[in-house]
Amino acid sequence: MYSIMVVEDDKKITELIKKALERYGYKTYGVEDFANIKGEFIKNNPSLVLMDINLPFYDGFYWCRDIRTVSNAPIIFISARDSDMDQVMAIENGGDDYITKPFSYDLLLAKIKGVIRRAYGSYAESSEVYEVAGLFLHMNQNVVEFLGKKIELSKREFQLLNTLLKNVNKIVSRETLLEVLWNDTDFVDDNILSVNMTRLRKRLEEVEISDAIETKRGQGYRLVDNWNQQ
Known part of the structure; x- marks a missing residue:
């Protein structure tokens, strides 16, 4: 699971970003000590940093350079400043990408x-995660995760x-599921x-999930998202 450190001094924006990212399986951290962002980076060792420019004490360009002395982890700038010069400075100070506020998730x-x-690299391709109600599927790894x-x-x-x-709480017909299992070499x-x-x-x-798959006689199967109530 990839972890992301959000460097944003607006707590409301930080929580909105964290909530959106966690829905897709990312682990997130919000910076609390804006006088020691490099120290928080070292402590959390995130896979990626989302960096605002206008911050207390020092700006995001300074902290990007400071993080670059200890890590090559990707840094994406998120800022309301939309000038070409700001974007150039972000790249020149070690940033990997730039998004202007307001932005879509x-x-x-x-x-x-x-x-x-x-x-x-290719590991990133294999770590795509699909999540429903805290149940995670790690795509291309054939891994399911629940409660860690x-x-x-x-x-x-x-x-x-x-x-x-992907059809949670809906009946999926046996015919549809048979087609899912079918391939060129096996008869199913x-x-x-x-x-x-x-x-x-x-x-x-x-993984402590029981009675979530219901058999619907003559129709198919249904997965009910009851695992958070078990």
């Missing part, structure tokens, strides 16, 4: 993913859970679907 997430991909516990699923178990989770019948669904239920119990 879709743009912010796209920028973060792009910078992480460039910084950490991770388990690796088989390819078929993961395909089923991925499909159910209804019995194989039932066997893999049983296995998936047992695997979810390993």
